[in-house]
């Protein structure tokens with residue numbers, strides 16, 4: 001495993017005048033890491049595993065599209081197939097993003113995991129605010145499933161038919177569906193999905209069911225009973241939204257017990273979040289965590305798919321949901337593979353995947369620390385881990401006419417939109433494990449997007 005040389009990425013809150021405003025941060029590294037020669041999808045195929053990622057349809061161009069198309073053999077729409085996305089107004093459908101993802105997958109010889117048909121969240125307000133008899137609710141659900149599964153018949157390898165039906169203690173979650181229809185909604189949903197596309201593999205998907213615990217045992221008992229009743233259930237999805245260093249020790253055992261029931265298992269939403277800022281120790285632990293999850297899947301024949309919930313830290317749900325946490329995916333915000341990427345590759349039998357170390361362990365992180373109607377104060381922190389600098393220069397291009405007016409702890413020049421800041425006489429040296437920060441004031445109007453910083 002290489003040591004960390006990866007640009008670190010994070011989001012912080014920036015203090016705006018009178019109010020806290022979330023502002024995206026961007027970190028750029030001194031060097032660009034290169035992915036393994038053999039794509040993850042190829043490594044996975046050699047082990048009989050499909051390797052997937054959740055995607056956002058509008059981002060499937062440029063570097064994001066290149067990586068999504070080349071490294072992965074399966075795509076899951078992160079949001080595009082949810083009920084609230086496809087039928088925001090009753091009877092009025094919007095399939096644009098879902099269609100786009102399916103077309104991209106077909107063009108790149110990828111599977112699609114459909115996500116998700118029956119959930120308590122991200123439903124349209126007309127549905128959740130309505131007052132329905134159970135017969136009406138049942139027919140709404142059947143129509144939804146028939147319409148959506150039917151539309152993509154033959155194009156979806158697997159559907160997360162039912163998402164997150166359980167509480168942590170293994171009782172059924174109180175939802176629109178459970179409260180209105182009882183637990184029978186699960187068998188009905190599977191049966192209706194099967195009728196609409198008999199070839200799609202049908203899954204129940206949940207979180208905190210990765211290890212052997214009350215919740216996963218409830219899922220196990222449900223699947224067992226559905227199988228006994230002849231209900232079409234093909235697999236279970238273990239989401240695997242994990243916390244750094246907390247891969248359950250019973251993961252493989254748990255995968256195996258589901259496999260022994262006669263269903264497939266997929267790791268459907270893998271990410272490993274950490275308290276920010278990331279550092280080389282945390283990134284190495286994260287690599288070990290990704291590696292052990294993938295290795296557990298590799299060890300069980302019926303574990304068929306490992307999907308990451310976003311492949312880049314720039315497209316992850318974590319920072320906005322868990323303030324102070326992030327860096328949860330295998331690529332940083334700048335699309336450089338992180339140690340976690342190589343952890344996945346190694347678990348899939350990749351060899352020679354670790355690029356030779358360079359002086360790439362120094363990163364520059366740009367942030368807006370306060371902002372008012374015409375101006376803002378920003379800073380750039382240069383931090384090294386596993387490398388050091390004797391002098392430095394941080395450069396970026398402003399995309400919205402921002403203009404530096406004053407800088408401290410660096411000499412900054414701006415020519416047009418191009419800014420270059422070089423170390424002062426006293427802070428060119430950044431030791432391994434150390435950092436320096438310089439600051440500036442600037443003007444802005446309209447918008448103040450965060451630029452990409454290049455360190456040299």
Ligand code: 9MR
Pocket residue numbers: 078079121122163207239269317
């Ligand atoms: O990644 C999704 C994010 O963009 C949405 O805001 C969020 C809303 O709940 O849903 C995220 O995806 C969830 C997935 O559909 C089901 N498991 C948990 C995921 C993370 O919240």
